[in-house]
Amino acid sequence: xxxxxxxxxxxxxxxxxxxxYDFNLDVKDxxxxxxxxxxxxGKSTTLRMVAGLEDISNGNLLLDGRDITxxxxxxxxxxxxxxxxxxxxxxxxxENMAFSLTLRKENPNVIHKKxxxxxxxxxxxxxxxxxxxxxxxxxxxxxxxxxxxxxxxxVFLFDEPLSNLDAKLRSSTRREILxxxxxxxxxxxxxxxxxxxxxxxxxxxxxxxxGHVQQIGTPLELYDSPNNTFVATFIGLPPxxxxxxxxxxxxxxxxxxxxxxxxxxxxxxxxxxxxxxILGVRxxxxxxxxxxxxxxxxxxxxxxxxxxxxxxxxxxxxxxKFRSWANYKNGDIVPVHFTRKLxxxxxxxxxxxxxxx
Amino acid sequence: MSEDRVTELDRMRYTKNTxxxxxxxxxxxxxVLFFISLYKxxxxxxxxxxxxxASIIYNLVFLLATFLCSEGVKNYQTSYSxxxxxxxxxxxxxxxxxxxxxxxATYNNxxxxxxxxxxxxxxxxxxxxxxxxxxxxxxxxKSRALSAHLxxxxx
Numbered sequence: 001x002x003x004x005x006x007x008x009x010x011x012x013x014x015x016x017x018x019x020x021y022d023f024n025l026d027v028k029d030x031x032x033x034x035x036x037x038x039x040x041x042g043k044s045t046t047l048r049m050v051a052g053l054e055d056i057s058n059g060n061l062l063l064d065g066r067d068i069t070x071x072x073x074x075x076x077x078x079x080x081x082x083x084x085x086x087x088x089x090x091x092x093x094x095e096n097m098a099f100s101l102t103l104r105k106e107n108p109n110v111i112h113k114k115x116x117x118x119x120x121x122x123x124x125x126x127x128x129x130x131x132x133x134x135x136x137x138x139x140x141x142x143x144x145x146x147x148x149x150x151x152x153x154x155v156f157l158f159d160e161p162l163s164n165l166d167a168k169l170r171s172s173t174r175r176e177i178l179x180x181x182x183x184x185x186x187x188x189x190x191x192x193x194x195x196x197x198x199x200x201x202x203x204x205x206x207x208x209x210x211g212h213v214q215q216i217g218t219p220l221e222l223y224d225s226p227n228n229t230f231v232a233t234f235i236g237l238p239p240x241x242x243x244x245x246x247x248x249x250x251x252x253x254x255x256x257x258x259x260x261x262x263x264x265x266x267x268x269x270x271x272x273x274x275x276x277x278i279l280g281v282r283x284x285x286x287x288x289x290x291x292x293x294x295x296x297x298x299x300x301x302x303x304x305x306x307x308x309x310x311x312x313x314x315x316x317x318x319x320x321k322f323r324s325w326a327n328y329k330n331g332d333i334v335p336v337h338f339t340r341k342l343x344x345x346x347x348x349x350x351x352x353x354x355x356x357x
Numbered sequence: 358m359s360e361d362r363v364t365e366l367d368r369m370r371y372t373k374n375t376x377x378x379x380x381x382x383x384x385x386x387x388x389v390l391f392f393i394s395l396y397k398x399x400x401x402x403x404x405x406x407x408x409x410x411a412s413i414i415y416n417l418v419f420l421l422a423t424f425l426c427s428e429g430v431k432n433y434q435t436s437y438s439x440x441x442x443x444x445x446x447x448x449x450x451x452x453x454x455x456x457x458x459x460x461x462a463t464y465n466n467x468x469x470x471x472x473x474x475x476x477x478x479x480x481x482x483x484x485x486x487x488x489x490x491x492x493x494x495x496x497x498x499k500s501r502a503l504s505a506h507l508x509x510x511x512x
Binding site: 095109112113115128129 | 368372
């Protein structure tokens with residue numbers, strides 16, 4: 001059992017720069033939480049506070065109900081996996097994996113069994129006598145994970161572990177982390193700036209910006225019902241189209257285009273009558289055929305899909321993702337319609353949705 | 358064979374034979390102590406100058422060879438054990454060359470090497486040889502056990 005509670009955590013550096021504001025999160029046993037956000041949003045700082053590598057300025061950190069806010073890193077029963085692996089180059093893989101247990105003066109036979117078990121899980125048995133320099137980046141990252149596994153910690157902390165890997169290796173290592181999580185049923189706090197990693201790995205995602213938590217929810221919740229324009233544009237690739245429109249005559253009227261709205265949407269936008277709102281449309285919510293005319297500027301074929309970039313109306317940029325192979329040319333006019341629409345308040349940037357949703 | 362013993366043997370697949378290696382390094386330490394003590398008996402006669410010169414050369418060879426052995430036995434290589442035994446025998450033989458002959462010789466009616474220095478030097482050489490023999494025996498035992506374990510894994 002390992003439940004982690006982060007209560008009102010703040011991080012204020014000595015020069016009065018605040019990196020994290022009022023961070024609250026309850027991590028359930030066996031949950032994989034991904035902290036995601038752009039560089040400098042405070043996600044790594046939060047992780048380092050949890051690990052005990054940074055002091056917590058305000059707030060409390062509880063592990064299984066025990067307050068560990070002031071506990072030193074070594075007493076927190078957490079293992080951290082770093083982006084740069086942090087392996088000892090002069091030691092073999094076996095020695096690297098056994099190192100933390102050797103320092104704790106555990107029985108060598110027990111250490112041996114733990115290292116072999118971890119190596120088996122991570123498919124590293126054949127590499128145990130090699131030095132880190134003889135392994136690929138993905139294998140080195142697996143060794144770093146193995147070093148964490150042998151400690152059998154209550155919580156695993158991953159700080160952008162895949163950032164140093166190339167795209168192919170990242171994908172396979174991501175899959176391994178997912179399998180590892182299922183196999184160990186471990187509580188994991190995982191930091192990344194890559195939303196693909198966040199969406200594929202997480203049980204829940206914490207989306208952060210400028211030190212503030214923007215939204216906490218399942219990957220689908222963040223994708224389908226973002227709280228604000230930041231989450232809407234950060235989650236999803238390509239990002240959501242944000243169109244400035246005015247709600248009038250049961251339509252969302254933009255510069256040179258009009259989007260008809262349903263009864264339900266009109267009811268939702270009633271308080272914004274004759275006011276500006278932001279219409280959010282994911283590229284995958286745009287389909288071919290309809291009354292809106294998209295003037296194509298570029299066409300990117302991705303195999304299964306085609307990304308079409310262009311302009312709507314006078315000068316509103318729009319990216320559409322069609323589920324087919326298309327070969328539109330610059331200047332082509334493509335009729336499109338929106339299959340789903342989200343609305344945001346332009347002043348608060350918060351989502352406009354039905355109460356209770 | 359008990360489970361612990363099997364684990365111990367299996368562990369040798371991934372760990373080095375540091376015991377034998379460290380014993381070889383300890384043999385070097387005793388040899389250095391022997392050599393430092395030796396200069397006290399340099400009385401300037403032709404005979405001892407020749408002997409000490411030869412001893413310096415042998416010592417350089419000994420240091421290099423023992424260090425190589427300490428690295429070799431780390432990886433459970435049996436051939437280095439035999440080299441260590443040969444070097445150990447060499448250390449025993451050395452007792453009868455410099456310390457003993459110097460102890461028995463006189464210069465201006467005084468012994469070239471006094472009793473205390475002689476005993477100390479013999480102790481250093483015997484200790485050095487003992488370390489080499491022990492390291493070699495441990496390595497032979499360990500490497501045989503490891504080979505048997507590897508064979509059982511394959512079979």
